[in-house]
Structures are given as C-alpha cells and as structure tokens.
Amino acid sequence: MKNINIKNALLALTLMGTLVSCDTEYKNETPSIAGIAVANPNFSTLEGAAVQGGLVGVLSNSNPNDPSGHYTVFAPTNDAFARLGLVNAGTLGGLQNSFLTNTLLYHVSNGDLLASAIINGGTSASALGVNRRFISRGSDLYINGSKIIQTNVNASNGTVHAINKVMIATGVNIVASAILLKDAKVFKAPELTFLVQAVITSGLAPTLSDANANFTIYAPTDAAFKAAGFATIQDVANASPAVLQQVLLNHAIGGGKFTSEYSGTTATTAGGGTLTYGLFTDGIFTIKSNGITTPANMVIPDIQCSNGIVHVIDKVLLP
Missing domain, CATH: 2.30.180.10 (FAS1 domain)
Structure with a gap:
C-alpha cells in the first residue's frame, strides 16, 4: 500500500x-x-x-x-x-x-x-x-x-x-553495452545475443571492455549472424575461437567515431582487413567487407559507450 x-x-x-x-x-x-x-x-x-x-x-x-x-x-x-x-x-x-x-x-x-x-x-x-x-x-x-x-x-x-x-x-563499455541489449535492459526486444556469445567465445571480452581503449565497433544483429550461417547461439559457442576472433576484429576500428566524423571511403580494421564505405546520406552510410557481396546497412548508428562508439548493422562483415 x-x-x-x-x-x-x-x-x-x-x-x-x-x-x-x-x-x-x-x-x-x-x-x-x-x-x-x-x-x-x-x-x-x-x-x-x-x-x-x-x-x-x-x-x-x-x-x-x-x-x-x-x-x-x-x-x-x-x-x-x-x-x-x-x-x-x-x-x-x-x-x-x-x-x-x-x-x-x-x-x-x-x-x-x-x-x-x-x-x-x-x-x-x-x-x-x-x-x-x-x-x-x-x-x-x-x-x-x-x-x-x-x-x-x-x-x-x-x-x-x-x-x-x-x-x-549507455554509460558503460562496449561489452557491457552489448550485454544490456542482450539482457533486454535497453530495448525490450534484444538483438545482440549472438554477438555477445561471439565476444565471449573468441576471448575478446577483456580487450573490448578495456576502459583505456577507444574503438568504433560495427555490431551485427542476431538476424545478421543467422544469415551468415550461425543458426543458433550454440553454433556460435561451438565455433573456433580463432575464427570468431578474426571475424570480430574485422568489425573493429581504432578510435571511436560517430557517423558524422567519417571521411574517406575505406578504413583498416583491427584485424588488418579493409572496409569500404558508401556515400554519407542522411547521417548514415553502408559498410562492405571483402567477404560479403552486398554492403551492410546501419540499424542503430552512433551509440556512445564509455570506451568507443557502436553502430548496429544488419550483416556480418566477413573478412
């Protein structure tokens, strides 16, 4: 009462x-x-x-x-x-x-x-x-x-x-931000469950949680992981940590940047790969990696975390 x-x-x-x-x-x-x-x-x-x-x-x-x-x-x-x-x-x-x-x-x-x-x-x-x-x-x-x-x-x-x-x-680091989404503490329909599992299995969680780091991260949705061949969370958990690490590093760029801060048409990833950007239109752009045929679109851009910026995307950027 x-x-x-x-x-x-x-x-x-x-x-x-x-x-x-x-x-x-x-x-x-x-x-x-x-x-x-x-x-x-x-x-x-x-x-x-x-x-x-x-x-x-x-x-x-x-x-x-x-x-x-x-x-x-x-x-x-x-x-x-x-x-x-x-x-x-x-x-x-x-x-x-x-x-x-x-x-x-x-x-x-x-x-x-x-x-x-x-x-x-x-x-x-x-x-x-x-x-x-x-x-x-x-x-x-x-x-x-x-x-x-x-x-x-x-x-x-x-x-x-x-x-x-x-x-x-989010007020927290990149990994904690993804977990907030996974645990439905942000949007009630979480979409980054597969990504969180991939970060854990790959062993990259400490790196992406580092308070002194500063990354731009392109974060694939659950639907993106499924389209890339991971039908279930267990498929991600059973994947080779080395392979997952290589894939995830292709989604990371040094230096946290909002979409408005991008210049040029390409960027080198933390894994040594190359991402190609589409035209900057209405505050967003597409991203293409060497391992996919059509570019990824931004679902939710410009999420500020304590150690970088996350852009949620609709495809996995295969190396």
Whole structure:
C-alpha cells in the first residue's frame, strides 16, 4: 500500500507541475520546453517519451541546478524517433523506462547553449553526465551523429534545438553495452545475443571492455549472424575461437567515431582487413567487407559507450 501511495504522489506532483506550467505559459505567452513539445506536432513522440520517462514535470518548470533556471534540450523530431522504429508514443512501450529516461537526459544540459556558442570540436555536458561533441561536416553542424536542423527555439525555461536522430549513450563499455541489449535492459526486444556469445567465445571480452581503449565497433544483429550461417547461439559457442576472433576484429576500428566524423571511403580494421564505405546520406552510410557481396546497412548508428562508439548493422562483415 505504501508503494502505491508513493506512485500516486509522484503522479500528482507531475500533473501539478504540468498544470502550473500551462498556467504560467498562458500568462507569459512563452511555452516551457515541455509546452513546445505539446504544441508542435513534429515533437509528439518526444512528448510521449517525456511522459513515459517521467520528465514532463521537470521540463515544464525552472531548472533548480542552474542560476538561470534554464535548460538546453536537443529535441529529436518524430522522424528521428521513427528511425529507431518508434513511430508514435504507443511504440515507446518497446523501451525500458529507465533507458528512456536516461536517453532523454542525454539530450538535456543546464543553462542556455545558443547556436552561436556551438562550434566544431566543442563539447557539452549532458544531464546524464556524459559529454556530447559538436562536429562540422560541410555546411551542417552535428551533435554526435545527429544533425542540428533547427536552432534557438525560445522557451520560458530554456532553449530548444531540433535534431534528426535520437542520441544514445549507455554509460558503460562496449561489452557491457552489448550485454544490456542482450539482457533486454535497453530495448525490450534484444538483438545482440549472438554477438555477445561471439565476444565471449573468441576471448575478446577483456580487450573490448578495456576502459583505456577507444574503438568504433560495427555490431551485427542476431538476424545478421543467422544469415551468415550461425543458426543458433550454440553454433556460435561451438565455433573456433580463432575464427570468431578474426571475424570480430574485422568489425573493429581504432578510435571511436560517430557517423558524422567519417571521411574517406575505406578504413583498416583491427584485424588488418579493409572496409569500404558508401556515400554519407542522411547521417548514415553502408559498410562492405571483402567477404560479403552486398554492403551492410546501419540499424542503430552512433551509440556512445564509455570506451568507443557502436553502430548496429544488419550483416556480418566477413573478412
């Protein structure tokens, strides 16, 4: 009974924060950050995410952690969420609430960060505690791998910039990040079970867990492993560790890079192989290795881990 009362109290506080905000917005004629999401149909999925993640009250009111009382939010559009298969607020049920809350906090920072202060090579700390970095690519400006498509939307409690991809940070190393996916602590439909087994069987787990390492990893989904001939998890577990190591090293590049930071058409892998990149289009590109006939596509790009960047792909990059 006590837990129910606590939940009801939290719900009441959230609703009160929203109602107070709406009243304030009416008087000031400037909506809060949450109010902007409510009023703009292009942010309806973000609105649903804020409700499910428990942040509506937070983004409706003043920021107690900054003297200005303001936040800056890099706000993913509906199209940005749709790239993850999240086409409306209803599909957010496929995400764990804790992951959703942390993902939203990764898009928030304290104070007002106006477009004039965003420069190539700069960084910004998120409310999650993980830094984001700014990258210029041609005439476009990116935060991590997400293009900033609208800037300086004024809110009563801060500033909003719209972005075209949802930013994801796990806060843990590459192996632990894959395990989070495998154990359904991120997406409720995990897809990296085969990859985790391959990392364990190959003996590469210590290398990919090294806090001092910095890798770009192309992570094949379970479906990709099955298409490559591994019908079951047991097939992966029974495979030669040396063979698996050779295959996995063909998915690793030194230096963690977001998609927006790539230049050139090829890269040398940790195993000495060569990957060929397709054209950079809408924040992603294809990847081809010597051992496959058609390139791999990015399923979820630009996942920031504590020791590198992971891009989930739909094919195994055979050497």
